[in-house]
Amino acid sequence: MNMKKFAPLALAAVMLSLLITGCGNNAKTEAQTENAPETAAQTAIEQYKTEFVGDNSKVAHIAELTEYPDGYAYDHIAIQSEEEPYGLTVYLKRGADASPDASFDACAETAFSLIGNLSELEYADAQTEEVIASFTR
Numbered sequence: 800m801n802m803k804k805f806a807p808l809a810l811a812a813v814m815l816s817l818l819i820t821g822c823g824n825n826a827k828t829e830a831q832t833e834n835a836p837e838t839a840a841q842t843a844i845e846q847y848k849t850e851f852v853g854d855n856s857k858v859a860h861i862a863e864l865t866e867y868p869d870g871y872a873y874d875h876i877a878i879q880s881e882e883e884p885y886g887l888t889v890y891l892k893r894g895a896d897a898s899p900d901a902s903f904d905a906c907a908e909t910a911f912s913l914i915g916n917l918s919e920l921e922y923a924d925a926q927t928e929e930v931i932a933s934f935t936r
Contacts, residue, residue, distance in 0.1 A: 816859050840866065850915035851866035852887055862914050864924045865906050870897025874925035884918035884935075890925035903932040 844864040847859040851894070855878055863873045871891045877885035887910065903922050910920055920934045 804883055840864065844909070844913065848913045851880075852885040852911055852914050857913060858887060861910060862887070865889075865909050867891060867906060868898065868901035868903065870894040871922075871931075872900065881917070885916050886919035886921070887914070887917055888921045890923050890924050890928075891931065900910045901931075903934075907932070907934040 807936060822924055827855065844861060847857040847860040849861075849866070852858055854887070855876075859876055859877060862876045865873070871893060874890045874892045875889040876890065887912075889906075906922065907920055918936050920936075922931045922933075924931060
């Protein structure tokens with residue numbers, strides 16, 4: 800093959816391969832876009848994973864970053880770490896739209912998965928100290 804005929808063909812082949820590999824579909828699907836904030840929130844909270852409920856800084860961050868049911872918001876915590884069973888009470892502010900039937904199962908699952916020696920967990924109203932939900936590992 801003549802070099803003059805081969806050069807444009809080789810150039811076209813290189814350009815085509817660059818076009819194909821460089822222009823992959825980077826568009827996020829709707830499902831990926833919807834899950835992106837969850838993934839970021841998950842990553843943010845997972846950095847505070849600890850083996851000990853007595854690690855008050857990490858435990859407070861976990862409680863603060865947990866997503867609570869509508870109408871509930873983090874206020875403060877109380878840690879019971881002097882003797883077993885080790886426990887945690889998360890005090891929550893109740894908004895006017897807070898449902899008395901709200902499920903805290905996902906919140907408890909998060910806490911138990913991130914705090915190694917947590918045995919007892921309560922969610923309580925910050926104003927009245929009434930227990931809203933309680934869980935045992």
